[in-house]
Amino acid sequence: MEEIKRPAGVGKVFSRRRFLQVGVSGAGTVLGLSYIGLGLDFLQPPPLGAEPLQTVGKTADFPENMPKPVTYSGQGVKEGVYVVNLGQGNWLALDFHCTHLQCAVNWVAAVGKFMCPCHGGVYDIRGQVLSGPPPKALPRRVIKIIGDSVQVGGILA
Ligand code: FES
Structure with missing residues (x-):
């Protein structure tokens, strides 16, 4: 072959x-x-807490244990934030939105609690859930006191 x-x-x-x-x-x-x-x-999304710091007022604008709402504007986002002066140099920045269905919570000074008008969620001054349907605490943001300037930044974990 x-x-x-x-x-x-x-x-x-x-x-x-x-x-x-x-x-x-x-x-x-x-x-x-x-x-x-x-x-x-x-x-x-940007890493948690990475949004830029923004000055939201002077320390004297925030009396102790009287959470005050401010607006945080960073990276195209406008968010309501409660600045809480707990005294002795302890500060918190709490997100405005209830962790149940995102309604805006209100600070009710008469009872010293954050109340959610939608379904009755209640939080303490540190944003911890006291009662109602919210599954977790109010989210915290970065907060820094630089001189007498109060600065708020991105959401923390
Ligand atoms: S949205 Fe706040 S309790 Fe439901």
């Missing part, structure tokens, strides 16, 4: 073509994944 001989270079041309096909599709895959990765980076 006669052996069929392949013309010279046919095997190499096929291999080169296949190599190029694999190389081009591999490079396309890598570029595509990089693009998706960049997109996901863009969509990710």
Whole structure:
């Protein structure tokens, strides 16, 4: 039986073509994944607490144990925040929104508690749940006292 001989270079041309096909599709895959990765980076929220500090008033504007609402504006977000001066250099910045269904809570000085008007959630002055449906404490934000300036930043864990 006669052996069929392949013309010279046919095997190499096929291999080169296949190599190029694999190389081009591999490079396309890598570029595509990089693009998706960049997109996901863009969509990710900033790390907790990373939003810029914003001056919300002077220390004298916030009497002890009298939470006062201020507006925090950072990275396109406007949020209601309660600044709480607990005395002896202890400060809190509590997010305005009830952790049940996000209604705005009110500080009720007569009873010394935050009350949610929607479903009766009650929080203490530190934002801890006392009663009602809220599943967890009011979120805290970064707060810094620099000189007599009260500065609020991003949400803490
Ligand atoms: S939204 Fe506050 S208790 Fe439901």
